[in-house]
Amino acid sequence: MVSDRFRTALRTAPLAALLAVPLAGCSTFDSINPFGSGEKYETKILAETPASDIYDQGLARLQKKDGAGAAKKFAELDKQYPFSDWSRKGLMMQTYANYQAADYDTAITTGKRFYQLYPNAPDAPYALYLQAMSYYQQIPDVSRDQENSAKALDLFQQIVTKFPTSEYADDSKFKIQVTRDQLAGKEMSTGRFYLNRRNYTAAINRFREVLAKYQTTRHAEEALERLTEAYLALGITGEAQTAAAVLGHNFPDSPWYKDAFAKLQADGLQPNEDASSWISKVYHKAVG
Known part of the structure; x- marks a missing residue:
């Protein structure tokens, strides 16, 4: 316990004198302060991985049927190179990889984000198509709720209406009939x-x-x-x-x-x- 006399001395001692007093208890402080152990930390700047390398790593994982791992790699492009062409490509491939991994809910989320950010991009119809297919793959039998059928139908119709000449239009027309039949069946x-x-x-x-x-x-x-x-x-x-x-x-x-x-x-x-x-x-x- 600190005595009253010591407290008085601390209050009345000149500032210069206090600063000149060596910290005799520094070893005690070091024992309880994780940052005072005397270790020296060096600030290192990690070399930035080229975007093309990250992209290729994602493709390599896709070739190995590792859709989840590929999606994580493509997601790094958005983090390391935001607002760039690589970010856009990565987001598209992330959607595709999630779809390949049967992670349909995530594919819907990333596909929707892509379309919101790049509605006029060449890959915009593909983003809609992957969203639609993600709902389509989750359509249950007619005895159950058909919310996924309705959402898939809406997206397929958007593709046909907004992108009638795209390579996904014909398949979308076919799947419109399938989803309509499913909804009628319900x-x-x-x-x-x-x-x-x-x-x-x-x-x-x-x-x-x-x-x-x-x-x-x-x-x-x-x-x-x-x-x-x-x-x-x-x-x-x-x-x-x-x-x-x-x-x-x-x-x-x-x-x-x-x-x-x-x-x-x-x-x-x-x-x-x-x-x-x-x-x-x-x-x-x-x-x-």
């Missing part, structure tokens, strides 16, 4: 669920979505047949006849039309299209 699955439980109004709403949004998919035929069935169950014969008539007009050889026709006949009815029906308006407008 609506049909839910509609059948309601139909089986005799919740006809809810079922009709789902089948209506198929006709309004996904009428060019393979599910349109079944949707029209299911509408015939649901409207007959509700006693709304005019709409049932219209659904069957539209089905027969557009898909005369469809087994779904045969089923719809048989259901109408069982009730003493025939297909008969009412031009004022929402089915006639929505279907023909959508197809046209």
